[in-house]
Amino acid sequence: xxxxxxxxxxxxxxxxxxxxxxxxxxxxxxxxxxxxxxxxxxxxxxxxxxxxxxxxxxxxxxxxxxxxxxxxxxxxxxxxxxxxxxxxxxxxxxxxxxxxxxxxxxxxxxxxxxxxxxxxxxxxxxxxxxxxxxxxxxxxxxxxxxxxxxxxxxxxxxxxxxxxxxxxxxxxxxxxxxxxxxxxxxxxxxxxxxxxxxxxxxxxxxxxxxxxxxxxxxxxxxxxxxxxxxxxxxxxxxxxxxxxxxxxxxxxxxxxxxxxxxxxxxxxxxxxxxxxxxxxxxxxxxxxxxxxxxxxxxxxxxxxxxxxxxxxxxxxxxxxxxxxxxxxxxxxxxxxxxxxxxxxxxxxxxxxxxxxxxxxxxxxxxxxxxxxxxxxxxxxxxxxxxxxxxxxxxxxxxxxxxxxxxxxxxxxxxxxxxxxxxxxxxxxxxxxxxxxxxxxxxxxxxxxxxxxxxxxxxxxxxxxxxxxxxxxxxxxxxxxxxxxxxxxxxxxxxxxxxxxxxxxxxxxxxxxxxxxxxxxxxxxxxxxxxxxxxxxxxxxxxxxxxxxxxxxxxxxxxxxxxxxxxxxxxxxxxxxxxxxxxxxxxxxxxxxxxxxxxxxxxxxxxxxxxxxxxxxxxxxxxxxxxxxxxxxxxxxxxxxxxxxxxxxxxxxxxxxxxxxxxxxxxxxxxxxxxxxxxxxxxxxxxxxxxxxxxxxxxxxxxxxxxxxxxxxxxxxxxxxxxxxxxxxxxxxxxxxxxxxxxxxxx
Numbered sequence: 093x094x095x096x097x098x099x100x101x102x103x104x105x106x107x108x109x110x111x112x113x114x115x116x117x118x119x120x121x122x123x124x125x126x127x128x129x130x131x132x133x134x135x136x137x138x139x140x141x142x143x144x145x146x147x148x149x150x151x152x153x154x155x156x157x158x159x160x161x162x163x164x165x166x167x168x169x170x171x172x173x174x175x176x177x178x179x180x181x182x183x184x185x186x187x188x189x190x191x192x193x194x195x196x197x198x199x200x201x202x203x204x205x206x207x208x209x210x211x212x213x214x215x216x217x218x219x220x221x222x223x224x225x226x227x228x229x230x231x232x233x234x235x236x237x238x239x240x241x242x243x244x245x246x247x248x249x250x251x252x253x254x255x256x257x258x259x260x261x262x263x264x265x266x267x268x269x270x271x272x273x274x275x276x277x278x279x280x281x282x283x284x285x286x287x288x289x290x291x292x293x294x295x296x297x298x299x300x301x302x303x304x305x306x307x308x309x310x311x312x313x314x315x316x317x318x319x320x321x322x323x324x325x326x327x328x329x330x331x332x333x334x335x336x337x338x339x340x341x342x343x344x345x346x347x348x349x350x351x352x353x354x355x356x357x358x359x360x361x362x363x364x365x366x367x368x369x370x371x372x373x374x375x376x377x378x379x380x381x382x383x384x385x386x387x388x389x390x391x392x393x394x395x396x397x398x399x400x401x402x403x404x405x406x407x408x409x410x411x412x413x414x415x416x417x418x419x420x421x422x423x424x425x426x427x428x429x430x431x432x433x434x435x436x437x438x439x440x441x442x443x444x445x446x447x448x449x450x451x452x453x454x455x456x457x458x459x460x461x462x463x464x465x466x467x468x469x470x471x472x473x474x475x476x477x478x479x480x481x482x483x484x485x486x487x488x489x490x491x492x493x494x495x496x497x498x499x500x501x502x503x504x505x506x507x508x509x510x511x512x513x514x515x516x517x518x519x520x521x522x523x524x525x526x527x528x529x530x531x532x533x534x535x536x537x538x539x540x541x542x543x544x545x546x547x548x549x550x551x552x553x554x555x556x557x558x559x560x561x562x563x564x565x566x567x568x569x570x571x572x573x574x575x576x577x578x579x580x581x582x583x584x585x586x587x588x589x590x591x592x593x594x595x596x597x598x599x600x601x602x603x604x605x606x607x608x609x610x611x612x613x614x615x616x617x618x619x620x621x622x623x624x625x626x627x628x629x630x631x632x633x634x635x636x637x638x639x640x641x642x643x644x645x646x647x648x649x650x651x652x653x654x655x656x657x658x659x660x661x662x663x664x665x666x667x668x669x670x671x672x673x674x675x676x677x678x679x680x681x682x683x684x685x686x687x688x689x690x691x692x693x694x695x696x697x698x699x700x701x702x703x704x705x706x707x708x709x710x711x712x713x714x715x716x717x718x719x720x721x722x723x724x725x726x727x728x729x730x731x732x733x734x735x736x737x738x739x740x741x742x743x744x745x746x747x748x749x750x751x752x753x754x755x756x757x758x759x760x761x762x763x764x765x766x767x768x769x770x771x772x773x774x775x776x777x778x779x780x781x782x783x784x785x786x787x788x789x790x791x792x793x794x795x796x797x798x799x800x801x802x803x804x805x806x807x808x809x810x811x812x813x814x815x816x817x818x819x820x821x822x823x824x825x826x827x828x829x830x831x832x833x834x835x836x837x838x
Contacts, residue, residue: 094227095203096146097294098173099139100191103132103153103161103209104181108439109369112423113403116451117727121210122160125367125377132209133164139207140171141216144224148173150194151209152187155179155330156745159732162326176322179333180744185308185347186339188293189315190331192300197319203230204300207292211366212376218362226294226358229262234356235303236262236294237349239287240364245277248368248433250289250345253280254357262356268349287357290364293344299354307351314339333742334684369433370399370416370425388419399429422773423449448719448773451669451727465783469826472791477819478523480797482530485516485816490560492542496813499795504813507564508557510572513543514579515820521582522823536583540590543576551601552618570606570614573598574631581638595639612679613658623682624675626663629655630698637704649709656705656714659698664717669724670743671695689748692729692737693756695721699763703770715770722763729756734807735785750805754790754818757782758825765828783829791822 107120114120121132128134132151139149148171153161155177165175176190188206195202205223213219226236239252250271254263268289272280280286304312318335349355365376374397377385384395388402395412404421416432418425425435442450484501487494487508493516495506517539524532545561546554552568553576577598583591605618613629616622636652639645662679663672671694674686681687699718706714728745729737737756739749761782768775793809794800801811801818 094145094224095231096148097142097203097205097223098191098195099147099149100187100194100204100206101132101135101139101149101151101209102184102187102206103151103157104178104187105208105210107210108436109433110367111435111439112418112420112425112449113401115449115453115727117156117730118453119157119210120367122157122164125212125373128214130164131212131367132161133168135207135209135211135213136165136168136170138213138216138219139205140168142220142223144220146171147205150191151175152190153177153209154181154745155747156728158328158330162328175328177328177330178336179331179742179746180337181341182336182339183341184291184344185342186311186315186336188300188344188348189304189308189312190319192295192297192304193316193319195297196301201296201298203227203294204297205292205294208366211291211364213362213364214376215362222358222361223294225261225361226356228260229356229358230294230296230299233296233299234262234354235299235349235352236356236358237265238290238292238294238360239357240290240360242277242281242286242288245274245281246288247271247274247277249366251277251280251286252289252357253283253286255285262358265355265357268345287359289345290360291366300348303348303352308340308342308347311340311342311347333688333744333746337688337744370418370427370435371429371432374399374429397429399432420453421777448723448726448767450723452723453727464780465787466830468787469783469830472787472797473823473826473830474528476797477822478528478530478797481516481816481819482520482523482532482535485819486535486538487542487559490542491538491545492557492561493539493816495817496815497798498813499798501795501798503559505559508542508559508561509817510543510546510553510555510557510569511575512815512817513539513546513557514572514575515817517543517579518575518582519819519823521579521586522827524586525582526827533586536586536588539579540583540588540594543579544594550605551597552605553598567617568601568605569628570602570616571625571628571631573602573606574628574635577602577635578631578638581635581642585642611654612662613655620677623686624677624679626659626671626673626675627694629658629663630694630701633701633705637701637708640708649705652705653709653711656702656709656711659702660717663698664721665743668743669720670728671698671721672743685742685748688742688744689740690729690743691740691756692725693739693753693759695725695729696737696756696759696763699725700759700766703766706770718763718770719767722760722767725760725763731805733805734789734803735781736789736803751810752789752803752805754786754799754801755821757786757790758821761786761825762828779829783826786825 103121106116107114110120122130124130136149150173158177161175191204191206195204230236251269253266255266318331321332322329365372379385383397385399386392389406390400390402391408392400393410395409397414398412399416402419405419407419414429416427416429485494492508492513494503495508495512496504520532520535546557554563555567555569555572556565558564580591580595606614633652633655636648640648670690672681673689674682676682699721702714702718706712729741736752738747739751739753741747764775764779789803790799798814800809801815804810
């Protein structure tokens with residue numbers, strides 16, 4: 093009986109050559125491009141179809157797509173295999189090393205078959221016959237590759253040159269060669285000893301270990317260290333990010349195949365296509381009688397040899413020849429079929445300019461009608477929430493506002509944070525500006541009077557007060573100070589007599605005690621004793637913009653520009669489009685998970701603020717950076733089950749905190765509104781969708797005027813009470829959604 097084979101399906105690619113359908117958050121392996129279900133599942137089913145002996149299936153994919161993979165594999169028996177998730181992509185060499193180590197760990201020295209998840213192989217029986225033809229060579233200690241005999245001088249594939257000697261059906265490999273130019277490709281085609289590299293490998297696990305220990309020993313050791321720290325969850329294996337991200341990024345061709353001296357090639361007897369371009373789909377998809385592939389809502393008249401695909405809109409074409417047209421909800425790509433592989437240049441341009449369409453797939457069930465939720469939003473704000481929090485949320489006995497309420501509307505008795513007092517004061521300033529008919533002016537004065545009880549002798553503000561107003565934590569925290577300034581700016585705008593003087597005294601305290609002596613940002617507290625964060629700086633930017641709006645004085649913009657410069661040079665990573673949270677005194681990311689920590693909500697919040705600053709200052713390049721933040725937050729930071737933003741993900745899109753609080757959902761609304769106002773694409777459907785999700789998961793399940801602050805990964809409410817600090821987020825987003833005529837009688 094032939095030996096078992098462990099099949100490893102690699103599913104970590106992006107497929108940018110099939111943009112706009114394939115994007116980072118929804119790559120091509122999850123699409124049905126050939127009419128046989130998703131490419132991933134087609135590959136898995138093919139791997140399980142071996143008849144000569146048994147085969148098990150492992151999937152090596154991105155942890156970012158773990159939920160999607162789990163859904164795809166839910167009804168499949170992998171026959172002892174399982175999904176293995178990389179926290180960050182490291183190309184094919186570490187994935188192959190991982191496959192060998194998994195087999196050595198569980199099946200001694202078995203055979204491994206490694207293959208991509210996004211190639212089309214329609215002839216399953218011939219596929220396995222070809223693989224069986226390579227078993228003897230693999231058993232004898234060679235690494236077997238599978239070659240496709242060229243049918244044209246293709247410049248988009250790598251080639252393999254072979255000799256005549258081999259084992260059985262296998263021929264010895266002389267060399268691997270890069271993607272050639274057309275003239276070179278023609279010589280390869282005429283030679284007859286060159287094959288396209290199908291990217292499929294068969295080997296004994298110990299042979300691959302030998303190859304790595306000879307040519308890439310550190311990579312083998314690093315993968316082994318990561319695999320040794322794996323964790324099992326829900327039937328899958330997860331590798332630790334802090335180790336895996338340090339592994340060298342390299343392809344198996346460069347790392348091993350071009351160096352190892354025992355490589356054999358078996359010519360493929362199966363039909364193969366790597367779907368590396370839209371033109372390739374003309375070879376595998378069903379065509380009409382004029383050679384057209386037509387998918388989706390398409391009307392084609394007098395067209396020949398075209399690829400016409402639509403998702404979400406009508407595409408009509410007349411008289412086209414040899415043309416690819418692909419339309420999605422937010423983008424259209426048009427090119428001659430022969431030039432369609434150059435779509436990667438479009439993607440590069442989108443990334444350079446910070447366009448959302450480079451990475452982010454729009455939600456398929458978006459509401460199209462702009463302003464569809466205005467009536468419900470007005471009702472929730474003016475008839476439910478402001479009445480509740482202006483009455484039950486106010487502490488008339490001791491002063492200030494209750495930190496939180498139970499879902500029955502009773503105070504929880506928690507200590508009162510200065511940031512919450514400031515945020516609630518801000519909320520009633522906004523209500524005052526919208527001419528709400530409640531006691532807004534009284535509540536603004538009530539809030540500021542209580543906040544003054546937490547002032548320090550040098551003009552700072554204590555972080556935490558007891559319910560009765562006595563000081564619990566005297567720390568003059570930068571984060572809280574930023575919110576005090578934010579509230580005072582809005583109170584000054586509403587005409588509060590003390591707000592301006594309090595604000596100027598607070599700025600003097602900041603300049604004296606919180607400003608970094610190197611003029612690079614601010615300290616977390618006087619003396620600078622803690623890890624430094626971008627978040628308080630973001631809220632100081634928010635406060636400075638509020639003071640500029642209240643006074644028109646550009647001195648506040650000059651102050652704000654220093655924070656924006658710090659964002660440009662320290663907070664924002666230009667390669668990954670991510671925003672760091674935790675830094676050392678030199679503004680370098682701290683070690684460990686904190687250094688990798690990003691929050692989608694803060695991506696959206698910064699996006700909103702950067703556009704406000706750009707509008708005020710004229711630094712319009714910030715709009716591109718804002719789009720990049722939004723794109724990354726949307727591509728990496730959204731839970732596919734609920735559509736809500738995760739609390740935290742790594743810089744590589746791996747969820748750190750899979751729950752979803754309510755405030756990030758408000759910030760994505762604000763960011764989408766700002767982006768819509770600053771230019772294409774049209775974000776109005778996205779805005780409506782985000783408002784709908786906020787009500788669906790956080791507002792409608794709660795009692796009137798309240799909110800469920802935290803939702804689990806699977807959509808279960810897990811909040812224990814209603815934190816008042818969230819009202820600031822909800823009010824600012826929903827008032828912005830309503831626009832300048834927010835009042836119920838407008």
